[in-house]
Amino acid sequence: xxxxxLILLPGTLCDDTMWEFQLNKLKKIADxxxxxxxxxxxxxxxxxxxxxxxxxxxxxxxxxxxxxxxxVVKQAPKRxxxxxxMDINPNPPRLEQIEGWxxxxxxxxxxxxxxxxxxxxxxxxxxxxxxxxxxxTIIKMAEHIGKDxxxxxxxxxxxxxDGRKTLREVExxxxxxxxxxxxxxxxxxxxxxxxxLSHSExxxxxxxxxxxTLEQPEAVYSALHNWLLNK
Numbered sequence: 001x002x003x004x005x006l007i008l009l010p011g012t013l014c015d016d017t018m019w020e021f022q023l024n025k026l027k028k029i030a031d032x033x034x035x036x037x038x039x040x041x042x043x044x045x046x047x048x049x050x051x052x053x054x055x056x057x058x059x060x061x062x063x064x065x066x067x068x069x070x071x072v073v074k075q076a077p078k079r080x081x082x083x084x085x086m087d088i089n090p091n092p093p094r095l096e097q098i099e100g101w102x103x104x105x106x107x108x109x110x111x112x113x114x115x116x117x118x119x120x121x122x123x124x125x126x127x128x129x130x131x132x133x134x135x136x137t138i139i140k141m142a143e144h145i146g147k148d149x150x151x152x153x154x155x156x157x158x159x160x161x162d163g164r165k166t167l168r169e170v171e172x173x174x175x176x177x178x179x180x181x182x183x184x185x186x187x188x189x190x191x192x193x194x195x196x197l198s199h200s201e202x203x204x205x206x207x208x209x210x211x212x213t214l215e216q217p218e219a220v221y222s223a224l225h226n227w228l229l230n231k
Contacts, residue, residue: 007035009068017137026221042067046072046074090167117142118135179210182212187204
């Protein structure tokens with residue numbers, strides 16, 4: 001069986017590690033590539049993805065990576081064979097979100113980068129019952145991404161485009177996936193997206209917060225596997 005090219009886009013302050021479990025299993029049916037997102041605009045991130053991707057490919061984006069995935073479809077709709085949007089918010093940012101990102105950018109520039117993830121971001125990223133190892137992994141990813149890339153990513157989020165119009169025009173098979181306990185990108189957001197997509201499936205991952213790929217790796221793998229193989 002010919003493998004489908006699959007591009008995976010991580011979220012803010014995340015790297016390949018967030019996809020490790022899924023990558024190890026999906027490589028049996030897909031040629032997988034994780035593309036890091038290191039620009040200060042969603043539009044430029046999408047251009048980078050298109051430059052590094054094959055002519056036609058399946059595309060899965062998590063959180064900020066999902067916003068980039070929507071922009072990829074906007075810029076090159078015919079190149080995306082299948083789309084997976086995972087734990088994402090397609091809406092333009094709210095004022096309180098913008099103020100939060102600006103605060104974190106200021107903290108990073110003042111030398112307090114290492115405190116941002118464990119003390120400010122992490123409490124909303126995982127379910128209360130998540131294992132301590134998951135929190136440690138998230139903190140390690142953030143340290144690996146580093147201050148400069150975080151500033152670029154949060155600048156991109158501050159100016160995030162409204163993805164809802166593009167979503168209404170998506171024609172390829174689309175998987176919407178979110179954690180049942182996701183406090184950042186809620187199930188209601190994904191249900192609303194599902195209403196406006198013509199070829200979509202909604203999967204809600206039980207016993208998981210925002211970091212679904214780490215909190216419930218097998219369930220996320222199963223959803224991605226089925227999405228890739230379904231015609």
